[in-house]
Amino acid sequence: xxxxxxxxxxxxxxxxxxxxxxxxxxxxxxxxxxxxxxxxxxxxxxxxxxxxxxxxxxxxxxxxxxxxxxxxxxxxxxxxxxxxxxxxxxxxxxxxxxxxxxxxxxxxxxxxxxxx
Amino acid sequence: xxxxxxxxxxxxxxxxxxxxxxxxxxxxxxxxxxxxxxxxxxxxxxxxxxxxxxxxxxxxxxxxxxxxxxxxxxxxxxxxxxxxxxxxxxxxxxxxxxxxxxxxxxxxxxxxx
Numbered sequence: 118x119x120x121x122x123x124x125x126x127x128x129x130x131x132x133x134x135x136x137x138x139x140x141x142x143x144x145x146x147x148x149x150x151x152x153x154x155x156x157x158x159x160x161x162x163x164x165x166x167x168x169x170x171x172x173x174x175x176x177x178x179x180x181x182x183x184x185x186x187x188x189x190x191x192x193x194x195x196x197x198x199x200x201x202x203x204x205x206x207x208x209x210x211x212x213x214x215x216x217x218x219x220x221x222x223x224x225x226x227x228x229x230x231x232x233x
Numbered sequence: 234x235x236x237x238x239x240x241x242x243x244x245x246x247x248x249x250x251x252x253x254x255x256x257x258x259x260x261x262x263x264x265x266x267x268x269x270x271x272x273x274x275x276x277x278x279x280x281x282x283x284x285x286x287x288x289x290x291x292x293x294x295x296x297x298x299x300x301x302x303x304x305x306x307x308x309x310x311x312x313x314x315x316x317x318x319x320x321x322x323x324x325x326x327x328x329x330x331x332x333x334x335x336x337x338x339x340x341x342x343x344x345x346x
Binding site: 150152154159160161162163164167169208212214217218219220221222223224225226 | 276278283325335337339
């Protein structure tokens with residue numbers, strides 16, 4: 118079974134600075150997808166960024182980028198120019214191919230606080 | 234384009250009762266999945282439906298069930314509620330091909346007293 122580990126339960130960063138959230142995963146599959154979701158106090162899960170394992174190029178979305186190390190099974194999220202609105206829980210998630218089923222396996226999350 | 238809609242948003246039930254939660258996916262999405270979120274266990278996969286068929290199921294007791302209708306709308310039911318069923322239940326939808334982006338609703342807060 119796949120597992121996802123986020124080793125930083127809480128992190129804080131000053132506004133405008135850069136922060137990196139860590140995520141490691143365990144799988145025997147070769148093709149899969151990885152995601153970072155953000156959950157603000159409203160509790161709605163919002164997709165931040167998506168990475169396809171067969172693509173070597175790291176995904177980027179504006180201020181958000183990932184460092185995907187497939188051999189190390191590592192998938193960290195870098196947030197540049199942090200904004201107060203980035204304060205939220207961040208979840209790393211894995212999706213494998215199980216008969217076509219779309220099942221996300223989530224890590225425990227990292228609570229990020231952006232300080233003014 | 235409307236997002237994933239879940240109803241009701243908040244509800245309080247008594248132990249032993251049953252509850253039905255509803256989810257309307259994004260238009261055109263054929264896959265609907267459900268997750269339970271609690272402080273202790275985090276986010277756990279309940280089940281996924283695609284074209285009215287359950288395609289995958291998580292490790293939950295048989296008290297948790299679901300179904301999907303021909304218009305892709307889905308319901309989940311929890312019977313004989315226990316205090317530990319208190320949680321945020323999140324519904325998510327996608328087109329259904331592996332790797333598609335999965336979009337979440339705002340969730341249904343269930344409190345069992």
